[in-house]
Amino acid sequence: MDEFWVFGYGSLMWNPGFEFLERSQALVYGYRRSLCVHSWVHRGTQQNPGLVLGLDRGGSCRGIAFRVALERRDEVMDYLRARELVTNVYLERHVPLSLPGRRNIKAIAYIVDRDHAQYAGALDASVAARTVHEAKGRSGSNDAYVFNTLSHLKEMGIRDHWLERVAGEVERLRAV
Structure with missing residues (x-):
């Protein structure tokens, strides 16, 4: 492998937590960004789970690809695994990405495991909003995560x- 890329579709896009050589908008086909993972650690607890993003099957997703120096690959992989595989709800995969200028690459991405107990599946926006509104975890409130993501x-x-x-429904719940 002559290049090492990482694909971010959620908080990795603006808070990668690792050094990179290049950053580019990227598009993956066959997966979509989805608020489909019950968070038991960072934005909720097992008793009161929150919701965080996962890369789920179907559609396409615009995100950010980061090219990392090859000599930092092991260090970055260790960091990503510690960050993304806390409860093993994600599967680490190489996915094909399209970069601007018709450039195609493969990148590490974290895909939601639909067989994992934390997989929430497709939720109605109002159901998701109630979950988000009521949850808080180690990294803070779940609604802050959603609003920060949208921003x-x-x-x-x-x-x-x-x-x-979902954010609109959370705002409505806050006003009640």
């Missing part, structure tokens, strides 16, 4: 209409 997606010119509906 960063907007800065990058990426729309997520369903996540926007």
Whole structure:
């Protein structure tokens, strides 16, 4: 392998936590960004789970690809595994990405494991909003995670209409 790339579709996009040589918008086909993972650690607990993003089957997803120096590969992989595989709800996979200028690469990405107990599946926006509104974990409140995600997606010119509906429902719940 002559290049090492990492694909971010959630908080990795704006908070990768590792050094990189290059950053580029990227598109993956066959997967979509989805608020489909019950968070038992960072944004909720096992008793009161929150929801965080996963890369789930179907559709496509715009995100960010990071090219990492080959000599840092092991260090970055150790970091990513500690960050993303806390409860093993994600599967580590190489996925094909399209970069601007018709450049195609393969990158490490973390795909949700649909057979894992934390997989929430497709949720109605109002059900997701109630979960998000009530949850808090080690890294803070779940609603802060959703609003922060949307803010960063907007800065990058990426729309997520369903996540926007969830945030709208959370705002409605806050006003009650």
